[in-house]
Amino acid sequence: MATDCEAWLNANPVGAEDLSDSFLSGDEDNGGISNKNINNEINGNWLLTSSNSIHEARLKAKAKRRLRKNSSRDSGRGDSLSDNGDSVRGTITAPTSPKSKLLDRKSRLGKGRGLPKKGGAGGKGVWGRSGEVYGPDKVDEKDPNYDEAQENCVYETVVPPLDERDFEKTVTPIVQEYFEHGDTNEVAELLAELNLGPMQSEVPSLAVSLALEAKASHRELTSRLLADLCGPVLTHNDMESSFDKVLRELPDLVLDTPGAPQLVGQFIARAVSDQILSKSYIDGYKGRVDCEYTRAALDRAAVLLKMSMGGLRIDNQWGTGGGQRPVMQLIKEMNLLLKEYILSGDSKEAERCLRDLEVPHFHHEFVYEAIVMVLESKGEKTFKMVLQLLKSLSESSIITIDQIRRGYERIYMDIAEINIDVPRAYFILEQFVDKSFSAGVINVKLRDLCPCRGRKRFISEGDGGVVKLESY
Known part of the structure; x- marks a missing residue:
């Protein structure tokens, strides 16, 4: 490079003022460049005659390259430099981060009014402009996938029909749940949701077979269910074909339920009475009957229907129980049970009848009615028989201790009203409570709660013959 400079200097001699070692003038310090140095810059390289000028040119070229490199990175920030490397105070702009650019919804092309894109109504995953109502989509007939036959199609949920394998698994829980709540409307709704198909006539036979192994109250509920399902869900032909199946299966049903022929006969009689058969x-x-069990069932149904003509109510032929019946009906049946026991003296039969009522939560009413019968009786027979019955029921745990306690407490509360009709009620109650304690029916605490009638008594002569009332 030094050889090139010497060759150029020989071709272009310069004056002494150009070879001076003085620094730049004040104008150059302020950013200006003298005209004499303009000709010495070729393609960004300084060509000077002195070594000091060459060194200074190298520094300025290095500073200029550094400024060019930083200008692209810090564009718009703070100060800028002129072409000769001097700094020029520029307009200060706020720095922008890449995150803010991502969240900026303004156009980056410098077009538009700077509003959000599409007014906030477009883009991926948005619902559209607020207040916008969408109309039905119109079918494009020019669409290559357009099919004229699909315009009037109606789409429905198709439920496959139940086969014999799935029928019992699906319907059995419905019937067993009905035995708990007793709502026939719910059963009808559940069956309507199923596509029974050819298995529709199997519903009554399944319900009857389940009721044969259940309680008397469940058989009564089954008869009500069949009466309510006939018409909305099942037809009369379904009922007849279902009972035909039950009669054919009686030899198998007797293995699990020995009294199945009599019970099926009662179901048939009840169905005829309810006009579903x-x-x-x-x-x-x-x-046309060869099976002895089928003949027994049909004979039982015929006998019940003949008795109904004489005034027998077939709807009571189950001896049904449970808490779904009216309270007054339960009280009436308990009174009849007690009267029958007083006449027969069979405590085992009384226990069976009380158990068949299936109201263990209402046994306190039985205790109450039994004690009232003792208070209203005039002889010792009723007193002893009722005490013996309560002792037997307590020992067999048919009536729990809690139910006995509640029955006695109800008598204690109502003894004042009973005494109006029975003047000797307090005296008889005291004797009955003492005997019950001696027999182990009640405890000491319940015996001590027995109320006593207020009595009149005369005090000694010193009281002047004043009559005083004292209850003890």
């Missing part, structure tokens, strides 16, 4: 249903089997 025709009156000629039983007559259709005359002369």
